[in-house]
Amino acid sequence: MRRPTRPLLLATTALLALAALGIWYGQRQEAPVARAQSTIPVRVVSVAQQDVPRYASAIGSVLSLHSVEIKPQVEGVLTRVLVKEGQWVKQGDLLATLDDRSIRASLDQARAQLGQSQAQIQVAGVDLKRYRLLSSDDGVSKQTLDQQQALVNQLQATVKGNQAAIANAEVQLSYTQIRSPVTGRVGIRNIDPGNLVRASDTQGLFSVTQIDPIAVEFSLPQQMLPTLQGLLKASAPALVQAYMDADGERTLLGEGHLALIDNQISANTGTVRVKAEFDNKDGRLWPGQLVTIRLRTAVQENALVVPPPVVQRGADGHFVYRLDGDKVTSVPVKVLYQDSGLNIIAGVKPGERLVLDGQSRLKPGSRVEVAPDAPPPSEMADGRGQP
Structure with a gap:
């Protein structure tokens, strides 16, 4: 068997040294990596x-504090509509008029009857005074005097009836001018001028809805009733915020205050209805709108x-x-x-x-x-x- 030559031994030693050097160098490179990964x-x-501040949240519905369906109180032809759809009106503004000729004729007739009755009672009163003087000397019988007194009383009652008829006709005449009972916004018109309208009609002319101030109604769990009662008794009104969620964004529509708690708890849902009021001068809250409500219940210091x-x-x-x-x-x-x-x-x-x-x-x-x-x-x- 031949022994390895010297050059072969040197080459083997060199390869082993290079391998050891490579392993040592690799370990030095991996150490920082391991430390970095740790x-x-x-x-x-x-x-x-x-x-x-701590809040309770709920979904609420915007409600008008006053929403009135405008309907006629007497029968007549609608002659004029003096407001436009969407117009803002004040309480007492004239909205529409009805044909009033028939009612004016009835008023004139009642006034004429009153004048006739007043003339009759004047004559009867003079005769009553004369009969009283004559009765003292037995110039007229007691029966005649009593009959004249009864006639005067009857005519006085007739005068009062005439006056009541005049008052009724004046009220009926006032109904021919339809005025706004609240300050608010006019809705969509349902009936055009020229149509005959009656008090018994199911559909009104249009509605007038109060927008400012406005209310929001929402429900909270019955467990919050003591907290709500405490908020109502507090000296400072409890803050209520109304938000609208749209396209993933939340917009503050208004800030108001807690107004009232309903007088009973719903047995079906275990919730109590709550109402808050908001100033709404810019009209961002609209009747029927669904909003997210946040009621501030406390402030944790x-x-x-x-x-x-x-x-x-x-x-x-x-x-x-x-x-x-x-x-x-x-x-x-x-x-x-x-x-x-x-x-x-x-x-x-x-x-x-x-x-x-x-x-x-x-x-x-x-x-x-x-x-x-x-x-x-x-x-x-x-x-x-x-x-």
Whole structure:
């Protein structure tokens, strides 16, 4: 058997040395990568302390405080309509007129009858005085005097009846001028001038609906009844906000106040109806409109506030990841109030930095790399925690 030659031994040694060098170099390159992969990137936010209003939300329907269907109270031909559809009118404005000739004739007839009765009672009164003088000397019988007195009483009653007929005719005549009972907006006209209208008609001429102020009716769970009663008794009216949701955006339509609670709870739904009133000078709230309602029920002072994504839910309840140096610690917390804008929690301290994003890869003791802090909850939720 031939022994390996010296050149072959040298070549083998060189190959082994190169292999060892390659392994050593690869390990040096992988070490930083392994260290880099051991840190998890996260975003954090500081616990804020602030006064937070608390709200109850519901879906409400906008209602007019006064909506009147304009109908005639007497029969007649509609001669004029003095307002246009959509026009704003004030209480007492003349809206329409009816043909009043027949009623005016009846009024003139009643006045003539009154004049006739007044003349008759004047003559009867003079005769009564004469009979009284004659009766003292037995110039007329007692029966004649009594008959004349009865005639005077009868004519007095006739005069009162004539006066009542005149008053009735004047009222009927006033009905031929239809005036607005409220300040509001005229709706779509149903009947045109020239048509005969009656008080018994089922369809009115048009409607007049009050727009400012306006109301919103909504329902809340019966468990909130004590809170609602306390809000009504408070010196300051409870704030109510009305929003409209459209195309993924929420628009504030108006701010009003809690007005009343219904006098009974619905046995079918377990809810109580509530009404709020709004100033509506710009007409953004419209009768029949569905809106989202937020009723401010309280203001919690010095509350510890975080954005909703900070709070996680585990098998044992809610918890957060707190940043301790370059590692995180799981801290159990209690959620006192929550909505889509912020959460009020207990179990942490003001200023502590909590993980906002990246919790899915974390566990207690994980090493993290912190991105720039997120804005505080007050800026994210506009300070009010919009739902």
